Amino acid sequence: MFEPSRLVYRLSDGRVVEPGCLYRLRDGRWAEPWPGGCPRCGQRFGPKNMLVGSLACLQAGGIHRLHTCVRCGHVLYTPPVAPDCEHPTTRST
Numbered sequence: 001m002f003e004p005s006r007l008v009y010r011l012s013d014g015r016v017v018e019p020g021c022l023y024r025l026r027d028g029r030w031a032e033p034w035p036g037g038c039p040r041c042g043q044r045f046g047p048k049n050m051l052v053g054s055l056a057c058l059q060a061g062g063i064h065r066l067h068t069c070v071r072c073g074h075v076l077y078t079p080p081v082a083p084d085c086e087h088p089t090t091r092s093t
């Protein structure tokens with residue numbers, strides 16, 4: 001059975017934190033953690049090798065954060081997309 005390795009989320013100062021929250025950096029700014037790397041191609045993520053987006057969701061706390069790997073195009077959803085997700089922008093009605 002394939003077990004996907006657990007993603008580690010980091011802040012720009014290197015701390016490992018839980019995804020989906022804002023954290024205060026030492027310089028007083030607020031920052032959102034990002035996944036440590038791409039699970040498909042192994043690229044380490046940083047401001048220059050990922051694209052950050054968002055997707056409105058009626059279930060997953062209102063929004064998914066999207067991190068796209070610029071190397072292989074893999075998209076990570078935070079929180080992960082669930083079977084009961086509802087995404088208004090993808091509906092035809």
Ligand SMILES: [Zn+2]
Pocket residue numbers: 038039040041042043069070071072073074
């Ligand atoms: Zn990748």
Ligand SMILES: [Zn+2]
Pocket residue numbers: 056057058059060064081082085086087
């Ligand atoms: Zn969703």
